[in-house]
Structures are given as structure tokens and as C-alpha cells.
Amino acid sequence: MSGPRLSESALGGLPADVVQPGYNRTTVKAGVVHLGIGAFHRAHQADVFDQLIRAGDPRWGIRGASLRSPDVAEQMNPQDGLYSVVVRDGSSEQVRIIGAVQDVLVAPQDPAALVEALAAADTHLVTLTVTEKGYKLDPATGTLLTEDADVAADLGGLDRPKTAPGFLVAALKLRRERGLPALTAISCDNLPHNGAALSAAVLDMAARHDPALRDWIEANGAFPQTMVDRIVPATTSEDIDALAARLGVVDRAMVKTEPFTQWVVEDRFAGERPDLASAGVQLTQSVAPWEEAKLRLLNGAHSAIAYLGGLAGIDFVHQFVAREAGSRFVNRVWDEAETTLSPPPGLEVAAYRNELMARFANSSLQHRTRQIAMDGSQKLPQRLLATISARLQKGQPIDALALGVAAWMRWQEGRDEGGAAFKVDDPLADTTRSLVERGSSPTDKALALLSLSAVFPADLVGRPDFRAAVTTQAERLARLGALGAIDALLSG
Numbered sequence: 001m002s003g004p005r006l007s008e009s010a011l012g013g014l015p016a017d018v019v020q021p022g023y024n025r026t027t028v029k030a031g032v033v034h035l036g037i038g039a040f041h042r043a044h045q046a047d048v049f050d051q052l053i054r055a056g057d058p059r060w061g062i063r064g065a066s067l068r069s070p071d072v073a074e075q076m077n078p079q080d081g082l083y084s085v086v087v088r089d090g091s092s093e094q095v096r097i098i099g100a101v102q103d104v105l106v107a108p109q110d111p112a113a114l115v116e117a118l119a120a121a122d123t124h125l126v127t128l129t130v131t132e133k134g135y136k137l138d139p140a141t142g143t144l145l146t147e148d149a150d151v152a153a154d155l156g157g158l159d160r161p162k163t164a165p166g167f168l169v170a171a172l173k174l175r176r177e178r179g180l181p182a183l184t185a186i187s188c189d190n191l192p193h194n195g196a197a198l199s200a201a202v203l204d205m206a207a208r209h210d211p212a213l214r215d216w217i218e219a220n221g222a223f224p225q226t227m228v229d230r231i232v233p234a235t236t237s238e239d240i241d242a243l244a245a246r247l248g249v250v251d252r253a254m255v256k257t258e259p260f261t262q263w264v265v266e267d268r269f270a271g272e273r274p275d276l277a278s279a280g281v282q283l284t285q286s287v288a289p290w291e292e293a294k295l296r297l298l299n300g301a302h303s304a305i306a307y308l309g310g311l312a313g314i315d316f317v318h319q320f321v322a323r324e325a326g327s328r329f330v331n332r333v334w335d336e337a338e339t340t341l342s343p344p345p346g347l348e349v350a351a352y353r354n355e356l357m358a359r360f361a362n363s364s365l366q367h368r369t370r371q372i373a374m375d376g377s378q379k380l381p382q383r384l385l386a387t388i389s390a391r392l393q394k395g396q397p398i399d400a401l402a403l404g405v406a407a408w409m410r411w412q413e414g415r416d417e418g419g420a421a422f423k424v425d426d427p428l429a430d431t432t433r434s435l436v437e438r439g440s441s442p443t444d445k446a447l448a449l450l451s452l453s454a455v456f457p458a459d460l461v462g463r464p465d466f467r468a469a470v471t472t473q474a475e476r477l478a479r480l481g482a483l484g485a486i487d488a489l490l491s492g
């Protein structure tokens, strides 16, 4: 849709039921730089910083950055950084305009501008949503992927960084030289021990340039662990058109999301810190049990739904759980995952599961199984395989989890059960494709994929019970299809 865009000057003409920033944006400082400003950041952390500014603390404006594409800058900069968070629940819809984002930098166009933003005296926090693969860590060793071309470039010199760890190290070097405090860098990706992963990547990059800088970062920086949760489906052109009809202006940066939102942050900061608790953030010493519950219940089920649903031609998460067998299958996954958890005080698993099922059933979100299927090689370990390892160590069966893994394996063939071809969207897609092409039977294909050490830990692959469970489900999937395999599991 074309027409006038959302901007500062359009705010006065918006309908009365649209919630406006309500503060003077010119007095806001950019205390936060966000790396990877996609829809998730706009619906989650930016909403929190916006609440802090509304409540009267102007230190927490955001400068956003994209590490690759100029798309978000092109959506947001012509709108003065403004965008709508559209919260949908059944037939109700609420629109709130977020004013916290000041501008969006495109790192490859001007890397020095991003380094300067990170090194600015007003900047205290860096938040990141760069996806699992953006940390550039080797899952087997936890050190930098030195064979990655961008990592290699950053190891050669940081004049024009390319990776998130490279940008942080270049900026921290400048901060140290300028006598500024270090930073608090908060990973907001769905990685286990995300704070430790970010610090490992940054410290490794720093050490290879200057061991003294590494020590300074370790002593002065902070990399708190976090758990982030809000379902944010990709925005479609229909969503943009529908909002334009309501607002009277076009918002190309809108995000749609659910009412639920949760952010658990380890209480560990360097230097100035926002009063996150006042905006509903849970601060704790121990994030791991929250993160584990969320990754294994929400994300584990999501990935299983994505591959099984995707293979069966089910486009949306709500359609999968609307089928009786679909919701029973999800409950089976949760029954298996639940025995591996150590729920933190304040998390009641039965209530959490009920709430999760209701969130998955929210049909107004239109959350695509295809979207969740992306980057499975990066997601499988923490979402399904860690749970499987914990179950097997206790001698417990893993049938539902193994069906999820087998569905990921079948997905690597790039063809759904209706025969439609699709592109496997994954950094390891070429490798997984050549592995599945090696085997002729479902068992052979599954065993070939198990050799992928970046995904499957050696101790798990060495277990006959694991291999048997996965190959059994792979054979069933090939014979019965995804829905048939689910039925067989439920009746077994």
C-alpha cells in the first residue's frame, strides 16, 4: 500500500484509541545500542525501554543496527524510528506506537558509525538479537568459528568489523582508550547460557587481537544471561494494509505479537543500569532454570510442530494445535520434557503448559510453521537434543522427541508430503542435503545426518537407544507421513 508514512508529524492525526509515545523524543538519550533490529527486538526489548522512557527516565533510547540488510533501516528511518506494536488476541487488537528507537544504522554501509555508536559516552547497554548463528561459535568447542569468512576478516583487522563480536571488541577497545566504562551486553537470543556464549565470543575475539584488552573486558564488562519470550510472527503485506486502513498512514515497520511477554535477566550489570524491574522484567541470580523450561517446552514444541506440520502441509501453528492429535502430540512432547526440568520458584509447570497451549492456539497471530523451521541445525541441540540426553540418562523413553528430530531430518530433503519443493533455510543446508542424498532408506539417511557433529553430540550419537528411537520414527514418517506417525505414536 502507498500513501503518507507514519512519522512524528503524523502522530497528531492518529485515531484516539492508538496509544502514543506521550513523551518529548528530543530529550531522549541513546543509552542502548541494539544489534540485529528485527521484529523480535521491536516487539520485546524496545517495548520495555519505551516504558522506561514513558515513566520518566530519558536515558534509554535505542540506536538500532542491522548487521546485514538495509531493509529495516529503509522501513524505520523514513518514519523517524516510529512503529506500531499490534497486539492481537482473538478478535481484539491494540495498537501502541513505540518512540524509543532513534534511528537504524546499516553496519556494512558504514561500520565506523556503528562502532562510534557503541563507543559513545551515553551508551551503557548493548542488546543483541543476531540469531543463534550470529555468535559465530563452534558448538563443539565453544570457541570462535575461525574458518567462517567474516570471523577470519575480523581476526585480520577491526577497521571495518563484520561480526557482532567484532563490533563489540572494536568498540570496547575505543572505550578503554577513551577512559569510558565498558558496557553491559545482553544477548536476547534463544541460546542456552546466552550470556556466557556472548562473552566467550567477545573474549575470544579480543584475546586474539590484544590479551590485555581481553582482560579489561572481562574485568569491566558484563554479559548477563537472559530468557526472552514473546511470539512475534513475521509481518505480512496484508498486516501492513490492515493497519494502514486503521491509522490512515502506512507503517512499514509495524510488528504483530501476542499479549504475553516475559524477560528474565541475570542481575549483573556494568555501570549505569535501567530500572528494568519497574517495566515488568524479572531480575534474578539464576536464569538457567527459566531458560531451560522455555527452550525445552515452548521452543522444543515449536520446532516439532514446524517440521511435522510443515511436512504435512499445515501452514500455521494454531492449525496444528487445533487438531486433536496435534495438541495431544504437543502434550506428549511436554510430558517428556517436563521430567528434565528443575523449575525455578515462581514457575508452575502445569499452569505454564496450559498458558503455552493457549498461546499456540491464538489464531489471530498467523504464525507460520515455515518461519519456525528456519535454522533448525542451530536450534535442535537446545530445543530437543538436550532434553533427549537428559531423558536417556534417566532411562526414560523419548518417542515424541525423537519424532521431532526425525521430522527435522526429513525436512532436509526439501520436499513436503504433497510433493512441493522448498528451500531449506539453514546455514548447514548444503551439508545436510548432501548427507540425506547419501542414504537410500530412511534409516540410512537418519544415520548419515547423525554424523553431523555440529548438531549431534558424540555421546548422544554413540547411544544405541538414541539411534534406535530416531531411526524407528524416521521409518514411520516415511511410511505413514507426519500425521500418521503422530497417530501411531499416540496409539502406541
Ligand code: CS2
Residues within 6 Å of the ligand: 190, 228, 229, 230, 231, 232, 298, 299, 302, 303, 371, 372, 373, 379
Ligand atoms: C520460534 C521462536 O521461530 C522460532 O524458532 O520458536 O521465535 C519463538 O516464537 C520465540 O522464542 C517465543 O519467545
